[in-house]
Amino acid sequence: MNHDGSSGMVEVEASKAMWGRSMARNLRYIPIINDGDNKNCSETLELDPYPGFEVVKECNNHVANRPGTGLRNLVTTEFERGNTLRCRKTGLLQESVASKCSTTAELRKKTMWTLKHFCSTDDKPQHEDCPAGKDSWCFFQRALTYGKTPPIHQGKSSCYLVPRVAEAVAPHYERLNSVTASACWLTGHTVKISQKKYAKQVKKAEGRQLKTWKRRRLEISLATARAQQEYERREEGSS
Template identity: 45%
Template sequence: MLCYQRLDALEEKVFSEAVRQVRQIHATHNGMTLSDDDVLDISVNYDGSWLTRGHSSHIGIGCVVDVLTGICLDAHVMCNYCHVCQTTGNKLLQEKPLEYAAWLVKHMDICDKNFAGSSGMMEVEAARVLWGRSVSRHNLRYTVMLSDGDTKTFQELSKIKPYGDQVTIEKEECINHVSKRLGTALRNLVTDCRKKGITLGGRGYGQLTLNTIRKLTIYYNRAIRGGKTVADMKRAVMASLRHGYSTDDKPQHDLCPHGAASWCFYQAALAQNKPPGPHAKLVHTPLNFKKLNPPLKPVYQRLTEDQLLQRCVSGKTQNSNECLHSSVWVRCPKDKFACKNRVRFAVVTGAREFNFGPAAALNTAKFYGFTTGCNMKRLNKARECKRVLGSIRFKKDQLNKRRDTVRAAKLKRQEELIRLEGGAAYAAGQF
């Protein structure tokens, strides 16, 4: 209870420290002088997360992370359930309805419930709160929002205009989430066509198999990451599609990169004055043009729209926010019930460690008046070293290549099992 009683003060201290550091870094980076009263416009990464897996969580959080520094600036916890209201309140309402109104007035100050909508709208509502208090609390305006597009957050902020009509909030896309859209769209396309009696994902050469979809998604991801302009991205995406359509009789490699170092075997052979090899062996994503072009064309047109690709030019991701979420939920496991205050405490302490490292736990202990010994300091130092070494190891190219190889092998084994069993035995709504 001691932790919860001073939670508001701890939250204000943690995020004020973060904002102070972010303002200093932005001032240095942009070569300007900022006073405490000046309002600073910044780009932020916003994402939500939920305590319970699925779509029925009673508690959700929304977190704002500065794009330039990767520091968490603010967070808000949404809750549509109060255990005291459901137990004491309901019992009092049934047995002593006249006393319930007076009890409710006193309880409102400590009630956990601060939202009456669905769990899916918690991310949107948290954004309304965070954007609404950014100027009053931190003298910041979140004018550029990097998000995943999973919810209606951007549409809602554009509608309410938290900074007035003169300030427009712009949106940037997380390239990791955008690249996944192609795989989702192609799998849905195969499913929808199967319902109509049309087979796109058969076993023959040129079919839209799961392995082909996976490779096309990887190529789409590389095109988004590697493109510096919208035109570069669009050309690279369409090149991967037309490369798959190509045959010995009708090569379609005009959009593929030229030169001996090209990933396209056809263009590489032409640059070296050598005859190109057979398409049947060297095209790793063979696609039947006559059969697949009509259904694939609208999918690729939608995912190469200028408006979408323009929001991907910056090449940014939401990895920092996803990392923050893991720091929060390790303190408040998703498989156990938790009240709103416990989640708030996990968010604040998790954000503090995310911003300033494991040593921040010492400051939290001092804030509550706890004494810290040498063992706690040694443990925090060891955790910091482990985190740094893990980050270095994760970045090694050898590990990345092995991860891709293992993933491809697992998918190939799964496809083989499905084929031997005579087709998929489980698929949502397919039987």
């Protein structure tokens, strides 16, 4: 399709065109995996392509990024007040939100285990919710897996937050914990992961010896259909 307008609206118009014509081509998209609050998502949902059928939004990658933004703003605010805060390893939180959970209670537990891990001390260890096993990122749980006495927290600068920092950070985790009550984040899909899978399918199609654009477009359509089938099989297996 040709677009006459700003570059920022290209993706929006393309999405509206795809969803708008899907039923005419005997196709219905089940989820929309997106940031959740951008124009592409909001305008596609306003289009209401399937009257009477709710389109599922999956945007946990956007949710996982909320604490990062909140913590950076907190660091800036506290610095202006003369206090220095350092927030590290927020990527573990994104892994928690992006991991597949069967219940909202499990998801809430995973969103809080990083904070509890970083607030632990020798007198008050809080690693009970950290993932167990020899491959766990939690040094405490790894030691328990091998039947060893967990090492002391002293020197583990990557996991210890002083009380004033923990007190300042806790509200951001609590807000995220209330947001994650929505069941649409239980499937563990993220925007980046979905884009990566789609790009892989397109690259696979383009890597073949395609002599015409019509043939290339057909290959890309087939690759997209295979990706959709894989998604549906995964959803059926988890139900």
